[in-house]
Amino acid sequence: MKIEQYILLMIILIGFISMPLVIPTIKTTQPYSVFNTKDEGCSNFLILMHREGNVKPLIYPYKDTDLKENSVLFIIGPDVDFTKDEGELLKNYVSSGNTLVIADNFNRGNSILKYMNISERFSNKPLYDIIEPIALYNGGYILLKNPTTIKDISNTNGHIIISSSASSNIINYPKPNNEKSYPLMVEKDYGNGKIILISDPNIFTNQLFNTNKKFLKTYFNYSNQHSIVYFDEYHHSDVNPQNIATIVVNSNNITPKFLSYLSIIVLIIVVILESDKLQTILINRIHNIIIDIANMVGNNKLFKYLTEENNNINDIKFYNLDDIAKKYNMDKSTLYKILSKLK
Template identity: 35%
Template sequence: MKKIFLIAFTTLLLSSALTVPITKSSCEFSMFNTGWNGCSEFAKILHESGGVIPVMYPYNTVGGFDGTLVVVGPDVGFSSHEADAVRKFVENGGTLFIADDFGSANSLLTKMGVDATFYNKPLKDIFYTKSMDFPVVVKFSSELRGFDRVVLDVPSAITTGGEGFSSSMSVIGEVEDIVNKSGNYVVFAEIKYGSGRIILFSDPSALMNDLYPENKEFMIALASYLGNKFYFDEVHHSDFNPYSMSTTYVYKELDRRSAGWVLFVLVVVGFVSLLGNVKFRISRRTRQRELPAWVDDELFGRMIREMRSGSKYGDENEHENSGKDKE
């Protein structure tokens, strides 16, 4: 029983160790980055909404998608092969979500022939928190529900019609231009593309952990709006290192494999030990019952006791009892 308990306890420890996540990253906008400039909290919301899978290699090399491709803060260009893969994915009913401001998303939109781009200048607004670098947006379409406002962090704007707007007292460029160039600018837009859709958001920083307390409700509403299965782009972050990620992944796989062999050996040893105990007990009982029928069991037992005690009468109690019988 003690051996079985020991095996069960060891199995529990091994199983618990195999489920501990160790993957982390310091890359800006990475779903693995738990720091202020990461998107780990947003990734958790996506996971709770249906599941999230990191994309760490070019789109055209990872096979097809069947949900929503999430691209946050890209700063690496998109190849023509990748653009073709995304185009087919969206045309067949997929959703492409891009949160960008001054990054590389325009290269993907241009290659896909989308008539929309991100401005290359920051959006300023007289409605803000902290400073004008943190404008507050409250005007969204009725389809996006569950939040009152979104706090932005040095956002851009989008050159198309949309579902989310800054105030009429906002401007692209310098604050001095508010008097002459102010107006509502698009910060959130949805574009139909084949059987799918492209959703643009002009501030990736609004999805960072740093603004999670202010924008949690918006992140939850956004995840619900986007779908229920997500692919999170990591390959278009220049600071993201696929090699270190792969090393961590392979290292974990080797640990799991080794632990699996240890667990297998423990189970086999435990089973053999348990089987040996059963066979030993059965063999003892079998030996006790293998005496011929003509052997007197009582006499045979007394002979065994005499040999063990070195006395003809077995032990003192038996000798006393024997004497009493004679009297």
Template identity: 25%
Template sequence: MGKAKTAVYVCIFILVWAQLVLPLIPGYAQSVKLQDLSLYNPMWNGCFLLRMELSRNGYDIRPLISSLSVLSRAEGATVMILSPTSIINPIELMELVDFVREGGGLLIADDFGAGNLFTTILFMSMGLPPPMFYNSPLYGSLTGGITMWTPTPVVNVFNASHPIFKDVNQVILNFPTALWNVPPENQVAALAPGILDINKNMQLEPLNPDMPLPVATVVAAYDLKRINIGGHEVSYGDGRIVVISDPSIFNNEMILKGDNLRFTINVIDWLSRRDEGGGSNLVIFDEAHLTATYSYDKLFGSILSYIDWASANWLLAPIYPVLIVFSVWKWLPKSKPKEMGPTAVYLKRGKTFLAERLRWYKENRQYGYALKLLYRRMKRHIVKRFKLREFSVDVVVDVLAEAVPTMRRKQLRRFLEEWEAIDKGEKPVYMGSETFLNHFFVMKRIMEAVIVGKRS
């Protein structure tokens, strides 16, 4: 086993086992996270209260720290993706498309993150126009006019007949953005009027460069069974999607303001079809695509995401166990095969013991041992050729410097010292085929120059 393979083993061992062992150390594993919008963050910017309230309403809240590919195993669940900022794998999003089409619920809430990537791939894959986030702060009017604006506006236009606004009178936002490219029938909440702070300098300058909006959509709802196309309802699947332009309404600071909590429960009820008396109580909260900060679960989730994707993929899943077994068999170090004795070798006419052992080492990929034989043979020839009493690196370097002029003294010394250490057992003899060839050709040059009399 070569150095590269050993390094791979060490890295894999540390990455996998550290994530399992470190959480067992007292004081290392913490149930408190300071990541924005994390379920385990009790600070103002976390979603700890959201988790508690959803659990109190009978929902089973589970964090997702790996790949969206596992959604294929959570039929009918509801997925919450808040302010995604990490790079998303398009293959994962295709799994999300299938999940929603087959009846899953999806909530995407974003303002200045990577939400547009999610909505673009998701909706275009289903043949629908994607709702887009402006990614600029949206201010709402305090009085209904255009003179007084606030970054924490109250939603003043909403579809009261929609189930997500049942018993909801006041939804308070906190530095939201606006949605565009949303069909009128899917616009369920808005600010009227609103103004976008395009240059994000927190100084509103209507028309130049900031953008006034007579109606700024902040919530869009899609029931894939009832998509309006040219005045006719067309089915694009069985799932439901809600897109909100302000993820902060779910954090600990905002969730209890106004009717935000009631609105949140209504959204989850509608996505899970609990409002119809059915559906699943499983809510999957995507922690994997939040702001990328280091944690042991983040690192472990990154590794696990590839395993989840491969095992959940319909094409790879049947052969994945076979690939794992083959990889383990191929990479795990094997015990050295029992060597053949000289008796059996000499019975083969025309073959020397050295040649047969070299062939045996090659067949069993024991390249280091093969070179060790060749090195000892080279040492014997050098001692005999130059009539030396014993093999000494210093003496041999001097005599070889003239016999092999293309090799520098420093290069010769380094090569001989390395092989002397290997020959004495001070360094490991394992090496790959490429290293074997490099060392073999160096020995070949020395042997040709010294024994045959050729000059390299």
């Protein structure tokens, strides 16, 4: 194998080893993103939904063809405004029999409600509760972090799923005669489908996931109802394509130390592949050395040395071995060692 082939082998190995490092990975600290593994992210909820069925994050503007029938779409804490065209798309999506979940508190959730002609709104006013951060539902409670409330549901077909305690108030802390229960999660029919409004997206976050997991797993159990679960990531400013620079390549593992270890591995592979050839070259080299010695000192003297057991290399005078040592680029002691091994 030529030196060029060794270099090519090393390049190929580096390519295979570093290949996983160049696969794009979405790295974001965007609150409520399913790609965010920190406390404010929703990666654990994504994993939970993945165990229940198929999931698909949407990081590009979606069209009718992107949203399949018999599915559910989660929009959690959007901080990018929706457009009228998106409102029309989602109206048709839900009306045809699908489910839309909108979880928001102080961001852009109301923009989609306006374009879908839904009367309910997120009040965008902070909720204060004496027993905060606990919210009650039929069968238990969940933890909240920074909730608002849902307003204007009295004249609609909205059904309250979760509410605050009776000792709550908005804008200011509860006081006697100035407190009541407020709706925090509402479910309503929309055409043949369903819309679910949640006034605190934090219930999905990793920080509160362990406490809220039971409710999330039970209420959002879509394994037998929906073929796919979508997550809207396009309306997260740090994830959508206009900030695609957040897709990074991590190549920090290719260090000089790593390359030195890789070189040793390549050397071992080469030695294994070339062992037979090296052995043949070495044998031929020794054979040529012996022939030169025999020609120089005489075949009889060399034969006598090799066949008589009591002869010692120091007792037999080999003349002019310096020329042979110089020819093969070795010292005279190395030639003596070769002869000793042959004896």
